[in-house]
Amino acid sequence: MAEIFKHIYPSxxxxxxxxxxxxxxxxxxxxxxxVKVNINAITSADASAAVKCxxxxxxxxxxxxxxxxxxxxxxxxxxxxxxxxxxxxxxKFRPGPPSDHAQVINNIVSxxxxxxxxxxxxxxxxxxDKLAWVVYCDLVCLDYDGSIVDACIVAIMTSLKTLLLPxxxxxxxxxxxxxxxxxxxxxxxxxxxxxxSFGIYxxxxxxxxxADPSAYEEEMCGGVGANLIVCWNxxxxxxxxxxxxxxxxxxxxxxxxVLAKEISxxxxxxxxxxxxxxxxx
Amino acid sequence: xxxPDLLSSQGLRLDGRRPNELxxxxxxxGVFTQPxxxxxxxxxxxxxxxxxxxxHQASKSKRSETVVVNCxxxxxxxxxxxxxxxxxxxxxxxxxxxxxxQALTAAIKTELYPRSQIDIYIEVLQADxxxxxxxxxxxxxxxxxxxxxxxxxxxxxxxSMAWQDxxxxxxxDVGHVEEAAGGVVLTVASLPxxxxxxxxxxxxxxxxxxxxxxxxxxMQGCRDxxxxxx
Numbered sequence: 094m095a096e097i098f099k100h101i102y103p104s105x106x107x108x109x110x111x112x113x114x115x116x117x118x119x120x121x122x123x124x125x126x127x128v129k130v131n132i133n134a135i136t137s138a139d140a141s142a143a144v145k146c147x148x149x150x151x152x153x154x155x156x157x158x159x160x161x162x163x164x165x166x167x168x169x170x171x172x173x174x175x176x177x178x179x180x181x182x183x184x185k186f187r188p189g190p191p192s193d194h195a196q197v198i199n200n201i202v203s204x205x206x207x208x209x210x211x212x213x214x215x216x217x218x219x220x221x222d223k224l225a226w227v228v229y230c231d232l233v234c235l236d237y238d239g240s241i242v243d244a245c246i247v248a249i250m251t252s253l254k255t256l257l258l259p260x261x262x263x264x265x266x267x268x269x270x271x272x273x274x275x276x277x278x279x280x281x282x283x284x285x286x287x288x289x290s291f292g293i294y295x296x297x298x299x300x301x302x303x304a305d306p307s308a309y310e311e312e313m314c315g316g317v318g319a320n321l322i323v324c325w326n327x328x329x330x331x332x333x334x335x336x337x338x339x340x341x342x343x344x345x346x347x348x349x350x351v352l353a354k355e356i357s358x359x360x361x362x363x364x365x366x367x368x369x370x371x372x373x374x
Numbered sequence: 375x376x377x378p379d380l381l382s383s384q385g386l387r388l389d390g391r392r393p394n395e396l397x398x399x400x401x402x403x404g405v406f407t408q409p410x411x412x413x414x415x416x417x418x419x420x421x422x423x424x425x426x427x428x429x430h431q432a433s434k435s436k437r438s439e440t441v442v443v444n445c446x447x448x449x450x451x452x453x454x455x456x457x458x459x460x461x462x463x464x465x466x467x468x469x470x471x472x473x474x475x476q477a478l479t480a481a482i483k484t485e486l487y488p489r490s491q492i493d494i495y496i497e498v499l500q501a502d503x504x505x506x507x508x509x510x511x512x513x514x515x516x517x518x519x520x521x522x523x524x525x526x527x528x529x530x531x532x533x534s535m536a537w538q539d540x541x542x543x544x545x546x547d548v549g550h551v552e553e554a555a556g557g558v559v560l561t562v563a564s565l566p567x568x569x570x571x572x573x574x575x576x577x578x579x580x581x582x583x584x585x586x587x588x589x590x591x592x593m594q595g596c597r598d599x600x601x602x603x604x
Contacts, residue, residue: 154452
C-alpha cells in the first residue's frame with residue numbers, strides 16, 4: 094500500500110515523513126548510513142576495494158601500466174580515474190556513452206583526489222623523461238542509491254592505500270625495462286580525503302539539510318547533481334561543492350561542515366581498520 | 375596431438391582438478407536493490423554480476439508480439455590480466471551480448487509479455503575463463519530473482535579435450551590457463567531439464583570421432599551446474 098502511494102504521489106509521501114522529523118528509511122536528518130569496506134576482492138587487479146554506503150555499492154580496481162612522461166613534465170607520473178555508471182546500477186541510466194551526470198561525477202572525483210595531493214605524482218616517475226607509472230583507477234558503480242561521490246572517494250582511497258608497486262629496473266643503454274612483480278613496495282599516501290554529500294529539501298519555513306541522501310531523497314531534493322559535497326582531509330577542510338539546487342542558509346552551512354568533519358573521522362577509522370585486519374590475516 | 379600437457383601423469387589438470395570436476399561455484403540472489411532481479415555468481419576465479427530490469431514498456435521502435443530481450447555484456451577494465459580499454463561496444467562484447475540474448479530467449483516464455491522489454495545487464499568483474507558460461511548461469515538466477523516465467527533453467531558449460539596415455543579424456547569447465555595453452559574449447563548452453571541445447575559454439579579443430587564425448591561431457595556439466603545453483 095505504501096509502495097503504491099510512493100509511486101503515485103512521491104512528494105506528498107516524502108513530505109509526510111519530513112513533517113514528522115524523520116526520513117522514509119527511519120534515519121534522523123543528521124544520520125548517515127553504515128559504511129562497509131572490503132579489499133582485495135578482485136585478484137586480476139593490482140589493488141581493489143569494494144565499498145557499500147547503505148545500499149550504494151562501488152567497486153574500484155587499479156591497473157598499473159608503464160609509459161613515457163609528458164615532454165613538458167618529464168618527472169611526473171599519471172593518475173587517471175574513471176567512474177562508470179552502468180545501466181546495471183539503476184533504471185535511470187541507459188546503455189550507451191557516458192551521460193552528462195556520469196561525466197560530472199567523474200570530474201568531481203578526479204578533482205577531489207588530485208587537489209588533495211594525496212599522491213605526489215613525482216613518486217610515480219621511475220626514470221626522468223623516460224619511464225613513469227600510469228595508475229588507472231576504474232570505479233564501477235554496481236548499485237546506485239544516492240551519495241555516489243562519497244562511496245567512490247572511499248573506494249579509490251582504500252585501493253590506493255593497499256596498492257603495491259612492483260620494482261622496475263631500467264637499462265639506460267639498451268632501453269630495456271624489467272618489471273619484478275615479486276618485490277613490491279607500497280605507494281606513499283599523504284592524507285585521506287573523505288567526502289560527505291548532503292541534500293537540501295525545500296520546506297516551509299526553513300529548508301532542511303539531509304545527510305547522506307538515498308536515491309529517492311536525492312530526487313526529492315532537486316535531482317541528481319544538486320547535492321552539497323563537503324570534503325575533509327584528516328581534520329583539514331579541503332573542498333566544498335554545490336551545483337544548483339535549493340538555497341542553503343549560512344548557519345546550516347556551518348552545521349554541515351561540523352557534521353562532515355565527524356563523519357570523515359568515522360570513515361577514516363573504518364578504512365584503517367579494514368586495512369589493518371587484512372594485514373593481520 | 376594438441377594439449378599433451380593439460381593432464382599430468384597422475385591425471386590432474388593444471389589447477390589440480392580431475393577431468394570431470396567443476397570449479398567451485400558460489401552464488402547469491404538479490405544482491406542489489408535497484409534492479410528487479412539480480413544475482414552474483416563465482417565460478418572458480420571468474421566473478422560475474424547480473425541485473426534484470428523488467429518486463430517494462432518497450433521503446434517505440436521495438437514493439438513486437440513477443441517480449442524483446444535486450445542483453446548487454448560488459449567487462450570491467452580491471453577484469454583481465456591486461457587492462458581492457460573498451461569495456462563494451464567492441465566486437466567481442468557485442469558477439470557475447472548476441473549469444474546471451476539467443477540463449478536466454480530460448481528459455482523465457484516470450485509469448486506472455488507482448489509489446490514489453492526485458493533488460494539483462496551482465497558485468498564481469500574478474501575473467502578467468504568461462505566468462506560466457508558464468509554470465510548465462512548468473513542471468514538465469516537473476517531472471518528467477520526477478521520473477522520472470524521461464525520454460526526451464528539455462529545452464530552453460532565449457533568442455534575441452536586432452537589425452538592421457540593415448541586415451542581421450544574430455545575435460546570439464548576450462549579455465550583461462552587451459553584455454554591459453556591451446557586446447558579445444560566447446561561452449562554449450564542447454565536447458566538441462568529438457569535435455570535440449572540452446573547454443574553451442576566451438577572454433578577449434580577437433581576430430582569428429584571425439585566430438586560426441588566432449589559434447590556429452592559438457593551436457594553433463596550443465597546438469598551438474600543446474601543441480602548446484604537451484
